[in-house]
Amino acid sequence: MSVQEALAAVLTSEEEHALLRDDPARLQRRYGLSDAELAMLAGARPAGFRVTRTNVQGKLRRAVTAFLPLTVAELTERHAALWEEFVARTVRRPQSDGRAPGLWEAERLVAWLSERATPPLADHARYELARVTLSRDREAARAARDHVAPAPGDALAVSAAVRVVGFEHDVTAGSPIAELPSARTTVLLRRRWGSPPVQAYRIGDGTAALLALCDGTRTADEAASAVGGDREQASAVLAGLAEAGVLRPHPYARPHGSPAAAPPPADAVRGVPSA
Secondary structure: OOHHHHHHHHHHOHHHHHHHHHOHHHHHHHHOOOHHHHHHHHOOOHHHHHHHHHHHHHHHHHHHHHHOHHHHHHHHHHOHHHHHHHHHHOOOOOOOOOOOOOHHHHHHHHHHHHHHOOHHHHHHHHHHHHHHHHHOOHHHHHHHHOOOOOOOOOEEEEOOOEEEEEEEEOOOOOOOHHHOOEEEEEEEEEEOOOOOOEEEEEEOHHHHHHHHHOEEEEEHHHHHHHHOOOHHHHHHHHHHHHHOOOEEEOOOOOOOOOOOOOOOOOOOOOOOOOO
């Protein structure tokens, strides 16, 4: 804990503000404050706290809206009390992990909604966050730009430009968020080198199973055989996925029957991403 976290808590929580006023020693222990840091907080005027709280909450609103504009619009229009509760209770801590500004706050809102909001809204928020984060992912953009189609006999892997995410509602239906159909839905998101930056496709269980087999250890023929069912149909699906930029040759894998190669670095193998 730090004085920055204590200040953020006092600004965003009436309970912590009351603790500073009524039991400052307890606040000091909770955040590990020095006597000088506690004196600085305790000496601030209430009006100053109110102004600063308004500014801090305004920054939080803007940060979340940058990542989740549709979700925030839905909250503002239909769930204002829930939105205001989130803003009032969320403590923005200093971020030092190099991630995009606003991502941590957006992730917090998605987690918050998963526990408190209606299931369609919670699913929509997770879908919107997945799309936006993929559109800003530099590795995904490079993978889309530099895509290499697999050749026959190559071991297949899912491109770094792809995410596969499951939902309990059909988030691709285009309905009002409150009316999203309740249906288990798997969505493939693909980063494009162009506009729009992300395209979404509903995929069936069979396609999802094929993608899970494309982990860098199987060729297209081996994956089609392993999935079971109609082998020719599975091969056609894999060919379409490769042509669409969803699959790539695995750079460290060996074709079936070739001599064993040195194992790849632990962080070099990327499987099917999921929510």
